[in-house]
Amino acid sequence: MKNHRHKWILWGAGAIFAAVFPHVFGIYYANFFVAFAIFSLYAVTLNLLLGYMGVLSFGHAMFFGTGAYATAIALTHIPGFPLLPAILVGGLSGGLLALILSPLLVRVSGTAFAMLTLAFGQLIFVIALKYREVTGGEDGIGGYSIPPLNIPGVVSIDMTDKINFYYFAIAVIAVCLFILWFYTKTPFGNLVVGIRDNAMRIDYLGFKLPQIKAVNLIVCGAFAGIAGSVHALLMKLVSTVGVLDISASFTPILMAYIGGVGSFFGPIIGSGVLHLLEDLVIRFTDRIGLVNGAIFILVVLYAPMGLVGLFGEAKAKWFHKGKVS
Amino acid sequence: MSPTTVLYVAQAVHGLAYGMLLFLVASGLTMIFGMMGILNIAHASFAMLSAYFCYQVLLMTENFWVALLIAPVVAGICGILTERFLLRTVHKQGHLAELLITVGIMMVILEAVKVGWGAESLVVKIPPSLSGLVNFAGLTYPIYRLFVIGLSVVILGIMALILFKTRLGKIVRAAVSDADMVSALGINTPLVFMLVFGIGIWLAGVAGAVAAPLLTVFPGMADQLGMDAFVVVVVGGFGSLGGAFIVALFLGELNAYGIQFIPRLAPVLMFAFMAIVLAFKPMGLFGERE
Numbered sequence: 001m002k003n004h005r006h007k008w009i010l011w012g013a014g015a016i017f018a019a020v021f022p023h024v025f026g027i028y029y030a031n032f033f034v035a036f037a038i039f040s041l042y043a044v045t046l047n048l049l050l051g052y053m054g055v056l057s058f059g060h061a062m063f064f065g066t067g068a069y070a071t072a073i074a075l076t077h078i079p080g081f082p083l084l085p086a087i088l089v090g091g092l093s094g095g096l097l098a099l100i101l102s103p104l105l106v107r108v109s110g111t112a113f114a115m116l117t118l119a120f121g122q123l124i125f126v127i128a129l130k131y132r133e134v135t136g137g138e139d140g141i142g143g144y145s146i147p148p149l150n151i152p153g154v155v156s157i158d159m160t161d162k163i164n165f166y167y168f169a170i171a172v173i174a175v176c177l178f179i180l181w182f183y184t185k186t187p188f189g190n191l192v193v194g195i196r197d198n199a200m201r202i203d204y205l206g207f208k209l210p211q212i213k214a215v216n217l218i219v220c221g222a223f224a225g226i227a228g229s230v231h232a233l234l235m236k237l238v239s240t241v242g243v244l245d246i247s248a249s250f251t252p253i254l255m256a257y258i259g260g261v262g263s264f265f266g267p268i269i270g271s272g273v274l275h276l277l278e279d280l281v282i283r284f285t286d287r288i289g290l291v292n293g294a295i296f297i298l299v300v301l302y303a304p305m306g307l308v309g310l311f312g313e314a315k316a317k318w319f320h321k322g323k324v325s
Numbered sequence: 326m327s328p329t330t331v332l333y334v335a336q337a338v339h340g341l342a343y344g345m346l347l348f349l350v351a352s353g354l355t356m357i358f359g360m361m362g363i364l365n366i367a368h369a370s371f372a373m374l375s376a377y378f379c380y381q382v383l384l385m386t387e388n389f390w391v392a393l394l395i396a397p398v399v400a401g402i403c404g405i406l407t408e409r410f411l412l413r414t415v416h417k418q419g420h421l422a423e424l425l426i427t428v429g430i431m432m433v434i435l436e437a438v439k440v441g442w443g444a445e446s447l448v449v450k451i452p453p454s455l456s457g458l459v460n461f462a463g464l465t466y467p468i469y470r471l472f473v474i475g476l477s478v479v480i481l482g483i484m485a486l487i488l489f490k491t492r493l494g495k496i497v498r499a500a501v502s503d504a505d506m507v508s509a510l511g512i513n514t515p516l517v518f519m520l521v522f523g524i525g526i527w528l529a530g531v532a533g534a535v536a537a538p539l540l541t542v543f544p545g546m547a548d549q550l551g552m553d554a555f556v557v558v559v560v561g562g563f564g565s566l567g568g569a570f571i572v573a574l575f576l577g578e579l580n581a582y583g584i585q586f587i588p589r590l591a592p593v594l595m596f597a598f599m600a601i602v603l604a605f606k607p608m609g610l611f612g613e614r615e
Contacts, residue, residue: 056421056424056425104604107604107607108607110420110421111362111364111420111421111424112603112607114364114421114424115364115559115603116600116603116604116607118555119559119596119599119600119603120600122552122596123593123596123597123599123600126592126593126595126596127593129592130589130590130592130593131589246548250428250432253425253428257425285440287436287439287440288436289432289433289435289436290432290433290436290437290440292432293429293430293431293432293433293435293436294429294433296425296428296429296432297411297426297429297430297433300415300422300425300426300429301411301414301415301426304418304422
């Protein structure tokens with residue numbers, strides 16, 4: 001009961017923090033916060049595969065990038081395309097890509113899954129790079145305007161205003177994160193974890209493994225697509241470098257691992273840590289990747305469960321309250 | 326001979342040179358995968374590192390041959406240290422952790438060379454004894470590309486002799502097919518792993534150093550070589566040297582002629598082909614194990 005109240009206070013504090021954030025820290029950090037939120041959602045979808053289903057997606061940028069490109073293309077070519085459908089298109093195309101690939105991806109696991117996703121990720125990357133008529137090649141797509149948020153007959157909010165966009169983006173991502181969190185708590189979410197722990201047992205219980213894997217994959221693809229879509233709206237520019245290249249696939253892996261793959265909130269913490277670190281490091285040097293890579297190696301070596309795991313261990317050691325796992 | 330034929334032959338030589346370089350990189354990659362089950366994402370990064378070493382040694386000694394000798398060895402030592410202190414530490418955590426460590430190493434190398442040498446393309450000059458053209462049967466070839474092909478053939482020949490004619494080679498081949506069983510026979514497999522990892526990196530290092538004058542030395546080198554080598558290993562079959570050889574040469578030619586005739590489609594075809602092979606034959610065209 002007491003624990004429950006603690007949780008609500010924490011959520012309330014988080015909501016208030018997010019609400020006053022742009023007014024306290026200014027526009028630059030408001031955009032910074034939106035980027036953090038986008039990558040949190042992106043890393044959480046990766047973790048739904050890595051931590052929950054036990055497979056590593058090495059080409060996760062294909063979902064993220066497809067969502068970003070879909071939104072950018074829709075906004076460029078269809079005049080007056082409304083805002084919410086633009087995000088929905090991003091999510092749908094991410095999910096559709098996952099649906100197309102799922103018959104191949106559900107058959108493999110372990111290293112083979114990682115390589116197959118890497119291969120498809122590179123394939124999508126090369127296609128986006130070469131078909132300039134649609135994707136703009138290396139230059140990417142830019143110059144589209146962000147439509148206002150229209151609720152017919154009620155209100156029309158201008159999204160070119162940074163503060164408005166901040167609230168809108170945070171709301172969209174918070175809703176997505178809540179849906180995903182709820183999804184992991186459903187019986188279906190438990191089945192996914194069951195596949196990670198003992199696929200054969202789930203099979204013997206009479207559940208259909210490939211279908212469960214495929215649905216999880218499609219959910220991840222769709223939400224990664226939404227993350228990409230919001231990213232496209234934030235940056236007002238979509239190019240292969242940043243949303244589709246291999247480092248865009250590695251970023252969420254870093255975040256998930258540094259935060260902790262064992263928990264739902266780990267990747268969010270990892271995203272926060274990496275963004276803060278980047279903000280700090282960039283004042284001294286441009287070589288952020290060096291710091292990130294070194295930290296990543298250390299985490300894989302010494303803290304395989306990430307910061308969340310370290311925190312749990314410390315809690316168990318010093319307070320003897322938490323259960324020793 | 327007609328100019329068209331000359332063009333075709335010249336492209337074929339280009340393709341052959343690039344294919345041999347690819348095979349130098351891919352052979353180490355496929356051996357390491359076959360033995361240790363690690364897909365070494367950082368493999369081409371070590372090749373790039375070797376290219377930078379080559380540039381540095383050349384700057385200091387102004388002798389290309391010394392650079393060609395030293396750079397791959399230094400890169401190989403880096404590889405051995407990596408295996409000993411990073412990969413072996415996470416070995417008990419499983420293949421996923423090993424894969425992720427190599428991702429970290431790739432990122433560190435990519436940024437480290439930018440810190441050390443900057444992000445610009447560095448030009449490595451072809452030594453005077455290898456520059457210029459040679460006439461042969463009415464055609465002119467650049468000597469350096471012929472040298473690349475010749476050197477690769479010699480190195481691969483020596484490697485093949487070691488692999489198929491010596492006791493060490495026998496152990497390595499046995500470990501590729503079943504490392505646990507070899508270990509049970511009382512052979513120090515961690516040492517063999519370390520050795521193979523080092524030699525694999527050394528081979529990649531030779532490719533990197535030799536490629537330095539052809540491709541110029543720049544931080545994107547690892548991506549270019551790495552993805553192509555990855556395709557070679559995947560399509561050729563994991564742990565299969567013969568498969569890697571065939572696919573490397575094919576890819577080299579595809580690269581050379583593709584740029585000429587289908588500049589847009591060639592890379593797309595390459596990755597599409599790999600994805601299809603991987604989807605339906607997860608162990609590659611010539612891979613033996615499932």
